[in-house]
Amino acid sequence: xxxxxxxxxxxxxxxxxxxxxxxxxxxxxxxxxxxxxxxxxxxxxxxxxxxxxxxxxxxxxxxxxxxxxxxxxxxxxxxxxxxxxxxxxxxxxxxxxxxxxxxxxxxxxxxxxxxxxxxxxxxxxxxxxxxxxxxxxxxxxxxxxxxxxxxxxxxxxxxxxxxxxxxxxxxxxxxxxxxxxxxxxxxxxxxxxxxxxxxxxxxxxxxxxxxxxxxxxxxxxxxxxxxxxxxxxxxxxxxxxxxxxxxxxxxxxxxxxxxxxxxxxxxxxxxxxxxxxxxxxxxxxxxxxxxxxxxxxxxxxxxxxxxxxxxxxxxxxxxxxxxxxxxxxxxxxxxxxxxxxxxxxxxxxxxxxxxxxxxxxxxxxxxxxxxxxxxxxxxxxxxxxxxxxxxxxxxxxxxxxxxxxxxxxxxxxxxxxxxxxxxxxxxxxxxxxxxxxxxxxxxxxxxxxxxxxxxxxxxxxxxxxxxxxxxxxxxxxxxxxxxxxxxxxxxxxxxxxxxxxxxxxxxxxxxxxxxxxxxxxxxxxxxxxxxxxxxxxxxxxxxxxxxxxxxxxxxxxxxxxxxxxxxxxxxxxxxxxxxxxxxxxxxxxxxxxxxxxxxxxxxxxxxxxxxxxxxxxxxxxxxxxxxxxxxxxxxxxxxxxxxxxxxxxxxxxxxxxxxxxxxxxxxxxxxxxxxxxxxxxxxxxxxxx
Amino acid sequence: xxxxxxxxxxxxxxxxxxxxxxxxxxxxxxxxxxxxxxxxxxxxxxxxxxxxxxxxxxxxxxxxxxxxxxxxxxxxxxxxxxxxxxxxxxxxxxxxxxxxxxxxxxxxxxxxxxxxxxxxxxxxxxxxxxxxxxxxxxxxxxxxxxxxxxxxxxxxxxxxxxxxxxxxxxxxxxxxxxxxxxxxxxxxxxxxxxxxxxxx
Ligand code: SF4
Ligand code: FES
Numbered sequence: 021x022x023x024x025x026x027x028x029x030x031x032x033x034x035x036x037x038x039x040x041x042x043x044x045x046x047x048x049x050x051x052x053x054x055x056x057x058x059x060x061x062x063x064x065x066x067x068x069x070x071x072x073x074x075x076x077x078x079x080x081x082x083x084x085x086x087x088x089x090x091x092x093x094x095x096x097x098x099x100x101x102x103x104x105x106x107x108x109x110x111x112x113x114x115x116x117x118x119x120x121x122x123x124x125x126x127x128x129x130x131x132x133x134x135x136x137x138x139x140x141x142x143x144x145x146x147x148x149x150x151x152x153x154x155x156x157x158x159x160x161x162x163x164x165x166x167x168x169x170x171x172x173x174x175x176x177x178x179x180x181x182x183x184x185x186x187x188x189x190x191x192x193x194x195x196x197x198x199x200x201x202x203x204x205x206x207x208x209x210x211x212x213x214x215x216x217x218x219x220x221x222x223x224x225x226x227x228x229x230x231x232x233x234x235x236x237x238x239x240x241x242x243x244x245x246x247x248x249x250x251x252x253x254x255x256x257x258x259x260x261x262x263x264x265x266x267x268x269x270x271x272x273x274x275x276x277x278x279x280x281x282x283x284x285x286x287x288x289x290x291x292x293x294x295x296x297x298x299x300x301x302x303x304x305x306x307x308x309x310x311x312x313x314x315x316x317x318x319x320x321x322x323x324x325x326x327x328x329x330x331x332x333x334x335x336x337x338x339x340x341x342x343x344x345x346x347x348x349x350x351x352x353x354x355x356x357x358x359x360x361x362x363x364x365x366x367x368x369x370x371x372x373x374x375x376x377x378x379x380x381x382x383x384x385x386x387x388x389x390x391x392x393x394x395x396x397x398x399x400x401x402x403x404x405x406x407x408x409x410x411x412x413x414x415x416x417x418x419x420x421x422x423x424x425x426x427x428x429x430x431x432x433x434x435x436x437x438x439x440x441x442x443x444x445x446x447x448x449x450x451x452x453x454x455x456x457x458x459x460x461x462x463x464x465x466x467x468x469x470x471x472x473x474x475x476x477x478x479x480x481x482x483x484x485x486x487x488x489x490x491x492x493x494x495x496x497x498x499x500x501x502x503x504x505x506x507x508x509x510x511x512x513x514x515x516x517x518x519x520x521x522x523x524x525x526x527x528x529x530x531x532x533x534x535x536x537x538x539x540x541x542x543x544x545x546x547x548x549x550x551x552x553x554x555x556x557x558x559x560x561x562x563x564x565x566x567x568x569x570x571x572x573x574x575x576x577x578x579x580x581x582x583x584x585x586x587x588x589x590x591x592x593x594x595x596x597x598x599x600x601x602x603x604x605x606x607x608x609x610x611x612x613x614x615x616x617x618x619x620x621x622x623x624x625x626x627x628x629x630x631x632x633x634x635x636x637x638x639x640x641x642x643x644x645x646x647x648x649x650x651x652x653x654x655x656x657x658x659x660x661x662x663x664x665x666x667x668x669x670x671x672x673x674x675x676x677x678x679x680x681x682x683x684x685x686x687x688x689x690x691x692x693x694x695x696x697x698x699x700x701x702x703x704x705x706x707x708x709x
Numbered sequence: 710x711x712x713x714x715x716x717x718x719x720x721x722x723x724x725x726x727x728x729x730x731x732x733x734x735x736x737x738x739x740x741x742x743x744x745x746x747x748x749x750x751x752x753x754x755x756x757x758x759x760x761x762x763x764x765x766x767x768x769x770x771x772x773x774x775x776x777x778x779x780x781x782x783x784x785x786x787x788x789x790x791x792x793x794x795x796x797x798x799x800x801x802x803x804x805x806x807x808x809x810x811x812x813x814x815x816x817x818x819x820x821x822x823x824x825x826x827x828x829x830x831x832x833x834x835x836x837x838x839x840x841x842x843x844x845x846x847x848x849x850x851x852x853x854x855x856x857x858x859x860x861x862x863x864x865x866x867x868x869x870x871x872x873x874x875x876x877x878x879x880x881x882x883x884x885x886x887x888x889x890x891x892x893x894x895x896x897x898x899x900x901x902x903x904x905x906x907x908x909x
Binding site: 189190191192193194195196204205206 | 767780781782783785786789790791792
């Protein structure tokens with residue numbers, strides 16, 4: 021904090037306490053560790069003050085006041101336990117329960133319901149209401165959110181979330197008084213990529229998860245704190261499992277990364293973990309895949325690898341590959357002597373002399389300090405919905421101005437479009453574009469470069485021109501670094517960190533595929549790489565290691581079944597360079613094993629044994645080799661250095677994601693995601709209950 | 710009031726403001742400070758309803774929303790909040806019977822019953838010939854002249870079953886009818902005074 025915040029003194033339940041000026045009475049009570057029950061108040065949303073659950077007594081006021089909506093003032097005497105407050109809470113709950121059904125035994129919110137808890141703690145023991153209760157028709161919110169609108173207590177959290185955070189004003193409170201109902205306009209399905217958060221926000225069981233409906237009770241679940249890998253944000257998640265099956269995924273609050281939110285893909289694609297799984301090794305004989313034992317598969321692969329020169333062997337790692345396995349595979353390739361390897365399936369241009377060359381340097385949290393943001397060829401909304409929500413928040417609350425170069429996209433906030441050709445960057449660099457003036461005046465400018473731009477034929481020019489723009493207009497100064505690469509793959513930054521990239525004179529993704537087509541590369545090791553052009557590998561011996569029988573498994577000659585992200589402990593590095601660890605919530609199916617173990621076992625059969633017997637060995641090797649891996653709590657960025665600009669020639673590009681819901685093998689196997697895909701195109705066609 | 714969000718499938722011409730209305734709308738919007746143009750939503754919706762056969766069709770709502778760059782959700786919230794906006798089609802004459810206690814005590818029940826009988830419809834319905842819609846409303850603010858019925862923009866006061874039937878008959882016959890008190894009193898003058906409309 022730079023500025024000293026003035027403190028005022030309030031008296032809460034006869035105890036004096038200093039609180040910062042400007043806080044509400046509710047926040048003051050929170051500081052004083054006095055619990056106040058709330059329904060409509062949420063720290064990340066605007067104040068509504070409509071549930072009246074937070075009533076407290078303030079000396080000198082005749083009536084109890086709603087603490088969430090009143091500012092604390094100096095000398096205020098607040099009582100949270102007086103008779104008046106107790107009575108008010110009881111009365112308020114009795115009113116709320118007039119129309120709330122007592123269907124807790126069949127309600128998915130049961131056990132984690134605010135209304136249930138608060139009624140237990142503060143409510144009346146029975147109701148005096150003898151008349152008919154009101155009933156409300158359920159609404160169609162699409163394939164993700166199940167509605168039971170009779171349970172709604174009209175706190176409007178969902179409406180405020182959709183309007184303020186998600187930026188998709190799709191949900192509203194229609195009608196008035198007793199007839200008020202929460203719905204989407206004409207009951208169209210909610211299309212926001214963040215819609216699942218409304219389920220968490222709803223304090224009662226009005227909005228619950230449709231895929232999770234009637235699957236489990238909250239107290240039967242085993243929670244495991246982990247990391248999401250559906251995009252490169254690295255959202256913190258809690259994986260709830262039961263009977264070795266993932267039942268649901270919820271966000272864990274982390275201010276630095278995902279705040280309290282989670283994208284729909286991260287939250288709902290878990291059903292893909294149960295379908296199309298590779299649960300035992302396979303080898304292809306006479307054109308058919310045959311299930312075999314592990315050692316047979318290893319020997320089959322080893323034979324083929326030994327047959328060829330090191331120069332005819334290549335390795336590609338996919339979007340969901342963790343750090344350990346990429347590191348092991350790289351070491352194995354080194355031992356074999358092959359230099360052809362790449363972790364950039366899309367062929368994006370990314371130099372890696374220093375870590376800051378390929379990171380989201382500003383960090384997600386500091387987006388709120390930026391004043392100008394230039395987005396280059398990225399649909400942030402689909403590539404990283406959580407980061408997009410942060411940018412939106414900054415535009416609304418911190419005066420961030422956003423400009424955009426590249427194919428247009430609806431980002432949910434106001435953007436100034438500078439044109440769809442990336443060659444405009446040349447003009448911005450030379451200063452002949454009007455936007456250059458804006459940049460000159462900016463204090464904390466930032467630039468976000470998308471993978472689509474870097475993977476375009478002009479990738480190198482775009483990257484270097486952006487670097488030069490960053491240098492010229494002071495994007496990097498003191499403790500501010502406004503140069504950002506937005507990754508879309510959870511495994512990418514880790515792969516770049518440990519150098520899963522072509523060695524000297526080695527081939528990159530594009531060249532490996534070309535060489536394979538010409539039959540110059542004879543063996544390709546795919547570490548979960550599914551988003552490549554498989555046709556190019558028709559005549560190549562393909563070793564596929566991964567969790568799902570997705571695209572690449574169909575062309576594989578050997579299949580090593582591997583654990584998915586909920587089934588292993590592994591490191592993933594997010595786009596900021598933050599190193600985080602997943603934890604095992606369930607066991608991998610059948611014979612599937614953790615990725616690094618598979619590679620370690622294969623290395624032994626090849627007589628190129630890797631010197632790691634436990635995961636700890638790998639971690640300590642990583643820490644020794646790469647300074648960034650010494651201490652996970654800080655982000656090591658390396659030294660900023662100058663890179664000379666190359667002109668952007670044509671500047672044509674396509675955005676990498678057009679179907680947000682099916683970007684990786686897990687999501688493609690998910691039925692829920694398939695339903696969302698259909699729903700995106702035609703929101704009316706989503707099945708109704 | 711109907712709150713259901715059923716899309717009315719009646720095929721109609723796309724809604725738009727004609728030029729003079731557009732000029733008026735622009736004038737209304739200009740009355741609000743810059744950045745707060747959205748506040749013009751109420752007068753604009755009123756105008757739209759008036760020129761759309763007495764109700765706000767989805768395309769009219771969208772049209773007004775687009776004009777003020779308000780998402781349709783927000784427009785729909787407002788249109789359903791105010792009972793004077795009709796979100797379902799209404800007949801040529803919108804009969805709004807007040808049912809709040811002052812009118813009720815003075816016999817609005819009789820008036821309502823007479824309407825239902827004469828029109829052959831229930832409250833909330835429209836006659837088949839699309840001439841009349843009957844609704845029951847809350848206080849119309851003319852309690853001194855209870856019972857009161859509002860038909861389109863006009864108030865009809867001091868009603869009883871007979872007088873409302875006559876009014877309906879006249880409307881059906883296309884006759885011109887006079888609004889105000891049916892017993893002939895002036896404004897809200899006390900019931901027993903001798904001042905008659907004609908003398909005033
Ligand atoms: S649906 Fe849930 S979150 Fe939305 S207003 Fe009702 S109770 Fe609140
Ligand atoms: S929390 Fe204060 S009114 Fe709802």
